[in-house]
Amino acid sequence: MAVKELFLLPCGYLKLDQSILTAGIGMGKIVNVPVYSALINTDDGVVLVDTGLNPDGLTNPERAWGSRAKVVRPILTEEDDIRNRLGQLGFSINDVKFVINTHLHWDHTGGNRFFKDCPIIVQKAEYRFALYPDSHLSSSYMENHFKHPLNYKLIEGDQEIVPGVSVITSPGHTPGHQSVIIDLPETGTVILAGDAIYCNMNLEESIPPGNRWSASHAMESIYKLKYFRSRLGGLMLPGHEPILWSQVKSSPASYC
Numbered sequence: 001m002a003v004k005e006l007f008l009l010p011c012g013y014l015k016l017d018q019s020i021l022t023a024g025i026g027m028g029k030i031v032n033v034p035v036y037s038a039l040i041n042t043d044d045g046v047v048l049v050d051t052g053l054n055p056d057g058l059t060n061p062e063r064a065w066g067s068r069a070k071v072v073r074p075i076l077t078e079e080d081d082i083r084n085r086l087g088q089l090g091f092s093i094n095d096v097k098f099v100i101n102t103h104l105h106w107d108h109t110g111g112n113r114f115f116k117d118c119p120i121i122v123q124k125a126e127y128r129f130a131l132y133p134d135s136h137l138s139s140s141y142m143e144n145h146f147k148h149p150l151n152y153k154l155i156e157g158d159q160e161i162v163p164g165v166s167v168i169t170s171p172g173h174t175p176g177h178q179s180v181i182i183d184l185p186e187t188g189t190v191i192l193a194g195d196a197i198y199c200n201m202n203l204e205e206s207i208p209p210g211n212r213w214s215a216s217h218a219m220e221s222i223y224k225l226k227y228f229r230s231r232l233g234g235l236m237l238p239g240h241e242p243i244l245w246s247q248v249k250s251s252p253a254s255y256c
Contacts, residue, residue, distance in 0.1 A: 003164035003184055007039040007251040009085040011052030012076030014107060014240070020072070021198040021240065023210040032075070033199075033240035035107050037082055038192055039089065039251070040182055044162040045097030048082075049180050049192055051111030054145060055081040065106065068139055074107070082111035089252060093117075098161055101146075102194030102239070103174040104130040109145040119153040121161060123169060126176025127154050129213075137213060170196035170225060172218025173209055179225060181232070187255045189234030196221045199241040 012035045018026025021033070038049040053076050057064035065074065078084060086092060099120040102108055104127065112120060130141045158168045164183040171177050173195040180192040196218070198209045203226065208218040229236045235255075237248065249255060 002043055003182055004041045004043065004256070006182055006184060006187075006190060006255040007041070007089060007253075008237075008248055009037045009039055009052070009082070009251045010080060010245070011035045011037055011082060011085065011110075012074060012080040015073040015075060016071075019210045021210060022201050022207045023212075023215070025201070025207065031242045033242050034244050035074075035076075035080075035240070036244070037085065037111075038180070039086070039091070040165055042162050042164060046091060046095050047098045047100065047162060047165050048086075048096050048115075049100045050102055050108040050194075051099065051115070052076075052080065052082045052085070053107055054110035055083075057110075064110075064144075065142065066139075068106065068142070072107075083114060085251065100161065100165075100167060100178075100180055101126075102179065102192070102196075103177045104146050105140040105174065105195070106142040106145050108194075109142075112146050112150060113148045116148075116150060119151050121153050121155060121167065123167075123176035123178050124154040124156050125171070126174055126178075127152060129175045134213075140211075168224070168228070170194065170221035172196060172214050172216075172221045173198075173212050175213055177221070179221075181228065184255055187234065189232040190255060191225060191229060191232070191234065191236045193225055193236055193238055195239040197225060197236070197238045199238050203236065203238065 018029040040047040054064045061069040160166045167178045170179040182190045212218045
């Protein structure tokens, strides 16, 4: 039993201040950063990592995202709806056996409510904090995105989800952030860092994210992910690198 292929699904963009990505650097510089999900096709079924932006924002941004839509401006099309991205590859909601949320921020959980019949894997520390966040961090946790009658499977620590797909804890951006390690037959290892590493600069220059719960934990997670990349080789994919799509394959192309 193994992973067969990996697809990176475009799910829109966010328009934000560079300093949100890199603490203290780029204040006042507005950048467009991609939002994406990952579809992992395995012998055990489809595993989906994150669910993109809330498609309700296509018609009513204020209702979907509230005041957050004015600070970090989402940009998406009907194609970017996670249901449509799955459909472009010949899959549907019902084909997904597991959803993994790297964390429960609004730009990673916009389609969670559609996945009613499969486990959604989240670190217990993340789920607890999402329900009762510190006030200054609460705006990124939108209950209309994740608080639905869904089958959340709360885990603690590093775990294998199916053969070839594992999660490792990488807190800092949030208390219960997790990254995903995928073993592919030809490409080798791919690490989906999530927002533990927003962009290449976080990784290459050891700069913590500007938007984080804990700077010290964020740096520990950057070093941890660097270590895994060094030991395992392969690709490290940041969560919101502005030039991501010029550096990686976008669906319908895949990594095998």
